[in-house]
Amino acid sequence: MALMKFAPEALKNLFMKPATKMYPNEEPVYPEGSRGHVKISIDDCISCGMCVRACPNGALKVDRNAGTWTIDRFDCIACGYCVLKCPKKCLFMEKGYQVPGPEKKEDTYTKSPEVLAAEEEKRRIAAMKAAEAKAAMEAKASEEKKG
Ligand code: SF4
Ligand code: SF4
Numbered sequence: 001m002a003l004m005k006f007a008p009e010a011l012k013n014l015f016m017k018p019a020t021k022m023y024p025n026e027e028p029v030y031p032e033g034s035r036g037h038v039k040i041s042i043d044d045c046i047s048c049g050m051c052v053r054a055c056p057n058g059a060l061k062v063d064r065n066a067g068t069w070t071i072d073r074f075d076c077i078a079c080g081y082c083v084l085k086c087p088k089k090c091l092f093m094e095k096g097y098q099v100p101g102p103e104k105k106e107d108t109y110t111k112s113p114e115v116l117a118a119e120e121e122k123r124r125i126a127a128m129k130a131a132e133a134k135a136a137m138e139a140k141a142s143e144e145k146k147g
Helices: 003-013 050-055 083-084 111-147
Strands: 036-038 061-062 070-071 093-095 105-109
Touching: 050 061, 050 083, 083 093
Parallel strands: none
Antiparallel strands: 036 093, 061 070, 070 105
């Protein structure tokens, strides 16, 4: 009786193609709606930290001075919230799974030397302008005191 019950399924499986994929020889096809994992176009990041504040799991770190963006992939739950919040749209979800690793470690991305140098120059000019504005204000205040 039980044999009769499973016979149609067994027959169907006999004529079906194997369900297994020939990975890595065949490109994997990810199911509709699979989230994948977070990636970054690091040179477009402005180190604003909005993704860090949005992450519900504390998986992200941003170091503005070093020009780095770091993700702890073991803490990331692939919710995609950081991607939604990034004002520069430099975060995105890439389909596919993480490469398995033997140890728990973070992934750190660093801006290119050209971008770091341009940011440093912007900071230098901003600091110079702020110092000039402060000096002008102090000079004006001192003039007003005298007068
Ligand atoms: S996908 Fe979600 S959990 Fe992962 S880093 Fe972004 S906000 Fe955090
Ligand atoms: S929100 Fe976007 S631009 Fe801001 S620090 Fe995160 S990745 Fe960079």
